[in-house]
Each structure stands twice: as structure tokens, then as C-alpha cells.
Amino acid sequence: MIEIKQVGNTYRLGETQVHALRGVNLTIQSGEFVSIWGPSGSGKTTLLNLIGAIDEPTRGDVLFDGQNIGHLSDNKRSELRNHTLGFIFQGFNLVPVLTALENVMLPLQIGGMSPHKARKVAEDRLADVKLEAVAHHRPDKLSGGQRQRVSIARALAGNPSVVIADEPTANLDSDTAMTIISLMHELNQKEQTTFVFSTHDDRLLGQVERLIRLEDGQIVEGGSNASVG
Amino acid sequence: MLQWVKIAFRNVLRNKRRSFVTLFAIAIGFSSISLFNGYTDNTYEGLRQSAIQGEGLGHLTVFKKGWNEFGKLNPAQYLLTQAEVQKIAQLLKEDPSVVLVTPQLHGSGLVGNGVQSTIFIASGVVPDEDRLLRGEFATRRPIVGGTLQTDKPYAVEMAQDLARQLNLSPNGDGTIMASTFDGQMNALGIEIAGIYDTGTAATNDKYIRIPFSYAQELYDTDKADRVIVLLNHWQSTLPQKERIATLLSQNGLEVEIKTWNERSQFFVKVKGMFDMIFAFIFSIVLIIVLMSVANTMSMAVIERTREIGTLRALGLKQRGVSLMFALEGAMMGGLGCLVGVAITVAGCALIVAIGPTYTPPGSSSPIPLIVNLLPQAMARLTLFLMTLSLLAAILPARRAAKGNVVESLGHV
Numbered sequence: 098m099i100e101i102k103q104v105g106n107t108y109r110l111g112e113t114q115v116h117a118l119r120g121v122n123l124t125i126q127s128g129e130f131v132s133i134w135g136p137s138g139s140g141k142t143t144l145l146n147l148i149g150a151i152d153e154p155t156r157g158d159v160l161f162d163g164q165n166i167g168h169l170s171d172n173k174r175s176e177l178r179n180h181t182l183g184f185i186f187q188g189f190n191l192v193p194v195l196t197a198l199e200n201v202m203l204p205l206q207i208g209g210m211s212p213h214k215a216r217k218v219a220e221d222r223l224a225d226v227k228l229e230a231v232a233h234h235r236p237d238k239l240s241g242g243q244r245q246r247v248s249i250a251r252a253l254a255g256n257p258s259v260v261i262a263d264e265p266t267a268n269l270d271s272d273t274a275m276t277i278i279s280l281m282h283e284l285n286q287k288e289q290t291t292f293v294f295s296t297h298d299d300r301l302l303g304q305v306e307r308l309i310r311l312e313d314g315q316i317v318e319g320g321s322n323a324s325v326g
Numbered sequence: 327m328l329q330w331v332k333i334a335f336r337n338v339l340r341n342k343r344r345s346f347v348t349l350f351a352i353a354i355g356f357s358s359i360s361l362f363n364g365y366t367d368n369t370y371e372g373l374r375q376s377a378i379q380g381e382g383l384g385h386l387t388v389f390k391k392g393w394n395e396f397g398k399l400n401p402a403q404y405l406l407t408q409a410e411v412q413k414i415a416q417l418l419k420e421d422p423s424v425v426l427v428t429p430q431l432h433g434s435g436l437v438g439n440g441v442q443s444t445i446f447i448a449s450g451v452v453p454d455e456d457r458l459l460r461g462e463f464a465t466r467r468p469i470v471g472g473t474l475q476t477d478k479p480y481a482v483e484m485a486q487d488l489a490r491q492l493n494l495s496p497n498g499d500g501t502i503m504a505s506t507f508d509g510q511m512n513a514l515g516i517e518i519a520g521i522y523d524t525g526t527a528a529t530n531d532k533y534i535r536i537p538f539s540y541a542q543e544l545y546d547t548d549k550a551d552r553v554i555v556l557l558n559h560w561q562s563t564l565p566q567k568e569r570i571a572t573l574l575s576q577n578g579l580e581v582e583i584k585t586w587n588e589r590s591q592f593f594v595k596v597k598g599m600f601d602m603i604f605a606f607i608f609s610i611v612l613i614i615v616l617m618s619v620a621n622t623m624s625m626a627v628i629e630r631t632r633e634i635g636t637l638r639a640l641g642l643k644q645r646g647v648s649l650m651f652a653l654e655g656a657m658m659g660g661l662g663c664l665v666g667v668a669i670t671v672a673g674c675a676l677i678v679a680i681g682p683t684y685t686p687p688g689s690s691s692p693i694p695l696i697v698n699l700l701p702q703a704m705a706r707l708t709l710f711l712m713t714l715s716l717l718a719a720i721l722p723a724r725r726a727a728k729g730n731v732v733e734s735l736g737h738v
């Protein structure tokens with residue numbers, strides 16, 4: 098369970114201050130398939146970075162299963178990310194010198210898993226996204242859709258409880274975007290992994306179970322409806 | 327660990343041109359150190375042999391205590407008696423590492439051809455034992471005529487410039503004059519057995535070598551001023567010095583012992599000069615390696631900022647990022663050294679093939695340029711340069727590792 102309590106985030110841009118988030122309250126239960134939707138600049142990335150424990154809020158608290166992320170050391174936060182979080186990036190962010198399979202193995206090996214075991218798990222994950230055939234290709238030999246599927250496999254490799262995806266389809270054509278969202282949804286159903294992804298494309302919201310609308314750093318829709326259940 | 331090595335290796339190959347330039351810089355640095363090292367090693371080897379055998383210093387020289395400090399002014403008081411020489415020989419000959427123990431008597435005086443005379447410096451040596459001491463040098467030394475003979479005590483060897491000045495040639499006659507230890511003038515007739523080249527201009531017009539017994543006769547004494555000890559390995563010089571000093575003092579002998587390198591000023595000076603040059607080359611290589619690796623790795627770190635952000639998001643710790651780049655730096659150093667080994671071996675082979683010669687200062691004839699291949703020294707150098715490259719990589723990597731993950735991810 099993720100709890101966002103009274104979170105505000107302010108960026109400094111020279112003299113001016115940009116309030117990227119303003120008093121955000123949000124609870125996400127495990128197993129949810131959540132979309133954060135809003136126009137560009139509304140604060141989606143900022144919010145996801147906080148949930149992903151790669152950034153700290155200026156105000157308020159982010160709790161992960163009751164644990165305040167702000168109270169963790171950098172090493173502890175790294176471990177948290179490695180064990181319980183998965184990331185899917187807009188730009189895929191695959192490591193170019195590694196093959197698809199090796200990219201999927203990466204978070205497991207960062208966590209200290211033996212190469213032999215990591216390879217087995219990664220092979221299964223690549224099978225989940227139907228990429229066994231290109232397992233030994235480097236990213237530059239893959240299409241955009243394939244790359245994003247590799248990165249989904251990588252995000253899921255370590256059996257995380259939450260997968261965070263910041264505009265995962267922004268660099269893909271709309272057909273591919275649809276399949277990627279479907280794939281994520283399928284995996285969410287199958288494994289009960291929480292998915293939180295952002296998008297500004299409303300055509301992708303068909304499969305979304307919970308929609309959080311962000312505007313000007315504030316949640317204008319979907320903030321608290323699931324917070325009880 | 328292995329997969330990180332693999333990743334490091336692939337990253338080294340990522341920017342081939344840049345890595346190649348860096349590897350090449352390390353390799354050139356490595357091979358210049360190794361080749362110079364190999365050259366000095368060979369030179370030291372040669373200098374050591376020419377000091378121990380060529381100059382006839384042996385490994386150790388036993389003097390009466392005080393000889394080196396006061397013996398110049400007051401030689402008579404710092405001589406070893408016949409009994410002492412015999413006792414030393416007897417004690418040392420039981421040691422299997424001692425090959426030879428031989429007494430010598432050195433001195434100076436005037437040598438003449440009947441018309442003119444000039445200064446000489448003489449070494450009085452036991453002919454057969456001296457031949458043993460010099461080993462291959464005894465036969466290699468260019469000599470016109472013959473050598474010292476036990477059964478011809480008045481026959482001497484004369485340095486070539488001295489012989490030329492006095493217009494003496496083998497079988498020619500001359501006279502040596504000197505004051506005895508009692509202060510009497512003494513003169514003896516000599517015959518030139520042979521003429522030799524000392525190897526240095528400074529001594530070629532002064533030196534003569536005479537039989538030990540004839541030197542004793544000239545200075546009217548039955549004593550010696552030193553005992554030369556030849557060992558079977560030069561490496562045992564220092565431990566044997568300690569051991570022999572204790573042994574002799576336990577047996578009531580008041581002596582002081584000098585090693586061959588303490589006695590060979592030339593060796594010490596040449597080594598000092600080479601050490602300076604080595605330090606100079608070494609610091610240049612050090613700076614080149616440090617700068618080129620640091621530069622390459624800084625560029626790699628900046629280019630891969632987004633990748634660093636990704637890895638951090640996937641849970642790699644700051645230390646992990648540093649280690650990843652450190653490994654890459656070390657690998658670059660290691661690969662550079664590997665290429666360096668190849669260049670060094672090729673360089674050695676080339677030198678062997680060409681066989682160049684040169685005439686070192688103070689030497690009278692050209693000697694071949696030889697470079698020794700030193701695997702141990704190269705292994706040490708590799709380890710050192712790898713560590714250096716590792717450190718050069720860790721500095722920029724640490725900066726990147728400590729950076730904000732979000733900012734790293736946003737880096738383009």
C-alpha cells in the first residue's frame with residue numbers, strides 16, 4: 098500500500114518557484130491498476146518519482162507499506178527500489194551494451210542473485226512479454242514496441258509489488274501503445290502487481306480501473322475513492 | 327561479479343576510438359617503463375659483474391678495522407697479519423657459499439723505463455687466485471702478451487696508456503720504486519708480462535698488476551691490506567656480510583667488511599643516475615595514465631548519466647555505480663598494460679634482431695645494447711597501473727553516483 102499524505106513539491110527555477118505538486122493526498126492499494134492522467138506540466142512525473150522513491154517531497158510524507166520513505170537512507174531506498182519497485186520509462190532506458198535478456202537480468206543481479214538463477218527468471222519474464230525470439234539481441238536491434246516490452250519484463254523481473262511507468266507509451270505509435278497497456282493490464286491481473294502509470298493520451302484509458310486526474314499539481318479526480326477499500 | 331566484468335568490458339569497447347587512444351597511452355607508458363627497466367636491469371647486471379669480477383672486488387672485502395677511515399694516512403697500522411689472513415681463510419673456507427678467499431696488497435709508487443718515470447697504482451694479487459676471481463673476465467680482458475704467473479714473480483701487467491707513455495711492450499724491462507711501510511726507499515726490477523685495458527681513461531695511465539708476493543717484497547712486509555671473498559651468488563652478499571662479520575669477530579678478529587657495491591663508486595653513481603631517470607620517466611607515465619584515464623572516464627560518466635540514473639532506479643547503490651566505473655577503469659589499465667607487454671616484447675625482439683651497440687661515457691669500447699625482459703617487474707607495473715586507472719575512474723564516478731537520480735534520468 099502506498100500512502101501520499103499532504104505532499105507538496107516545489108522546484109526552484111532561478112528566482113521563481115514552481116509548485117509542481119500542491120497538497121496531494123492519495124492512497125493506492127496493492128493490486129490496483131492506476132492511471133495518472135493530466136496535461137503536460139500537471140505534475141505526473143513529479144508524483145511518480147515520489148512514489149518510485151527516487152525523489153523526496155518538499156512537504157508531506159510518502160509511505161510505503163507504512164514505512165516513511167523520507168526516513169530511509171540512500172542505501173535503504175536503493176534496496177527498496179530493487180526489491181519492491183519496478184520502473185518502466187518513457188525512453189525505455191535499456192542498457193545498450195546488454196542484450197534483451199541481460200537487461201532483464203540486471204535488477205536481479207543488482208539484488209545479488211546468481212547469474213544462473215537470474216537467467217532462468219529473466220527467460221520466463223521475456224516469455225511473459227513474448228520476446229523469447231529476440232532474447233539475445235541488443236536494444237538497438239529491437240523495435241520501439243519490443244524495447245518497451247523488454248523494459249516491462251525488466252520491471253517485473255524481481256517480482257515487485259509496484260510497477261511505476263511514466264508515460265510508457267509516449268514514444269510509441271498508438272497501436273503499439275494499446276498493446277503495451279493491454280500487456281501491462283494482463284500482467285496486473287495475472288500477478289496482482291500494482292501498476293501506476295501516467296499518460297496524457299485519453300485513448301489509452303479504456304482498460305484503466307482507476308483514473309487519477311491531475312491538474313496544476315492537484316488531484317482533481319480519483320484521489321480518495323479507493324482510499325478506504 | 328563476473329557479469330559486472332562483462333559489462334565493464336563491453337563498455338570499454340563502446341567508444342572504440344576513445345578507448346583505443348587511452349589504451350595506447352597506457353601501453354606506451356607501460357612499455358617505456360618496462361624497456362627502460364629492462365635496460366637498466368641488464369646494465370646493473372653488467373656493472374655488477376664488472377665490479378665483482380672485472381674490477382676484482384669480489385663480493386666482500388675484509389679490511390682491518392679502521393682501514394677505510396685511517397688506512398690512507400697510516401697504512402702500516404691497518405694491515406692484516408699473515409696469521410690473521412690465514413685464520414680468515416680457514417674460517418671462511420668451511421662455508422659452502424664461499425668460493426674463494428684471497429689476500430691482496432695495494433700501493434703506489436714510481437715506475438720507470440730507465441729514462442723516465444711516472445706514478446703507478448698497483449694491485450698485488452695472487453696470480454692463480456686472481457684468475458679464479460675474474461673468471462671469464464680474465465680471458466676477455468684485451469691483453470697484449472701474457473698474464474701474471476706464479477713462477478715469474480717479477481712479471482707484471484701494465485695498463486695500456488702507462489705502457490705507451492713509458493714506451494714499454496711485453497717482455498720489456500722496467501723498475502718500480504716505492505717507500506716501504508717503514509719509510510725506506512725500495513726499488514725492484516720488473517718485466518712486462520702483458521698490457522691490458524682497464525676500461526676507463528682515468529686509470530689506464532696508472533694501473534699495474536703485480537703478484538702479491540712481489541708487492542710484499544716491494545713494501546717490505548709479510549702482511550696484506552685486504553682479503554677478497556668471492557661467493558657463489560651475488561644475492562647472498564648482504565646476509566653473508568652479516569654472518570661473516572659475526573663469525574670473524576667471534577673468533578677475535580677485528581675487521582670491517584665492505585660489499586662490492588659499497589666499494590664500487592662507479593656502480594653507485596650509475597645506479598643513482600638511472601634511478602633519477604627512472605623516477606622522471608615514471609612520473610611522466612604516471613601523469614599521462616592518470617590524466618588520460620580520468621579524462622576518458624569523465625567523458626564516459628557524463629555520456630552515461632541517464633544510464634546511471636536508470637541503474638540507480640533499478641536499485642544500484644551509489645557504491646555500486648562507483649565500483650562499476652572503477653572496474654571499467656581498472657580494465658582499461660589492465661588492457662593497456664597487456665598491449666604494453668606486447669610492445670615491450672616486440673621492442674626487445676627488435677633490439678635483439680638489430681643488435682645495436684653504443685659507447686657509454688668513461689668506457690673505451692662500444693658495448694651491445696641489451697634489454698632484459700622482466701616478467702615480475704611487468705606484473706608489478708600492471709598491478710600498479712591498474713590500481714592507478716581504477717582510482718582515476720572512481721573520482722568522476724563517485725560524483726555521478728552521488729548525483730540526484732531524477733536529474734540523472736532527465737539528462738540527455
Ligand SMILES: Nc1ncnc2c1ncn2[C@@H]1O[C@H](COP(=O)(O)OP(=O)(O)O)[C@@H](O)[C@H]1O
Pocket residue numbers: 108109110115116117135136137138139140141142143144
Ligand atoms: N527539475 C525541474 N526544475 C524546475 N521545474 C520543474 C522541474 N521538473 C518539473 N518542473 C516543473 O514542475 C511542473 C510539473 O512537472 P512534471 O511533474 O514533469 O509534469 P508532467 O510530468 O505532468 O509533465 C511543471 O511546471 C514543470 O515545468
Ligand SMILES: [Mg+2]
Pocket residue numbers: 141142143263264
Ligand atoms: Mg512527465
